[in-house]
């Protein structure tokens with residue numbers, strides 16, 4: 496079966512199938528925020544949830560508790576104030592250690608444990624974790640059974656289609672998952688050796704959906720409501736999982752949800768809403784990470800927001816990024832947002848640069 500090229504002219508009939516469940520947790524819709532290390536921190540999860548994500552998954556956490564005292568792990572494991580269900584993703588290659596990590600995270604409040612078998616990163620794969628595990632189906636089964644046995648909360652799994660083009664063993668792994676008691680399976684439509692290159696394929700996801708009765712979450716290159724609808728129709732999956740499509744565009748969740756329910760596009764956010772969301776996101780980053788680190792992390796998010804701002808041309812985006820990256824304080828970054836939306840997009844890059852100084856005081 497060859498996946499036809501994506502064409503936006505697809506069915507606009509509302510999706511009337513029952514919404515997916517993960518154990519006792521009924522999802523409110525079919526749109527899930529994918530786990531992304533360095534992106535899906537608590538501020539971003541909160542924002543995506545507020546803008547319509549039916550479920551959000553945190554950044555992967557190492558299964559080695561000896562590393563949990565580090566600042567990085569502590570921040571990744573911080574779910575304070577988050578509404579449920581809290582989905583915590585663990586990564587590692589040792590069944591016993593993963594089971595213990597799952598148990599400890601459940602004790603700390605995780606309501607869903609997600610196991611990472613999708614990450615292609617060297618740091619993870621050198622330790623035979625992430626997607627490297629897909630090569631060893633016996634180890635996959637051992638890990639899944641150990642983790643499911645260790646906790647009372649539902650356990651989910653995230654995989655790629657396989658290790659390489661010749662070994663797309665996603666269907667076999669999905670069956671192992673079902674047999675082990677995994678409650679939902681997210682599948683990224685690329686094998687490990689593709690990393691993030693090329694286009695995601697949905698045939699393997701469709702084959703997995705047909706082979707098991709678990710809820711299946713289709714992942715890979717879903718970046719619009721129409722694409723979400725196409726992927727759900729093509730694969731029969733129960734939900735889409737959106738990663739990079741949400742960077743700088745957290746509105747995508749409500750837009751996809753609306754399109755799936757009504758078959759029509761929701762209006763894009765207006766400038767007032769965009770300004771409020773950007774402002775709120777920056778403030779949340781400054782609060783969560785502290786000013787020094789928050790200001791740095793805000794730079795990449797602002798870059799993504801600018802990349803998706805259709806009011807600007809490439810030169811304008813570049814100039815605005817350069818201005819923003821030169822700002823050193825939380826106050827300056829917040830003022831930048833005020834200035835950005837105060838001006839006409841054609842003149843904004845020049846005017847914002849003139850108005851800003853690195854510490855946020857008024858230059859003019």
Ligand SMILES: Cc1cc2nc3c(=O)[nH]c(=O)nc-3n(C[C@H](O)[C@H](O)[C@H](O)COP(=O)(O)O)c2cc1C
Pocket residue numbers: 529530531532533534553554555584611612613614653683714715716717736737738739740
């Ligand atoms: C910056 C970044 C970090 C990621 N971190 C994780 C992670 O921690 N755990 C995981 O399972 N997948 C991770 N992924 C993979 C995504 O969850 C997702 O499978 C992949 O990006 C494909 O979906 P997309 O095309 O919607 O982005 C990451 C991807 C990116 C781009």
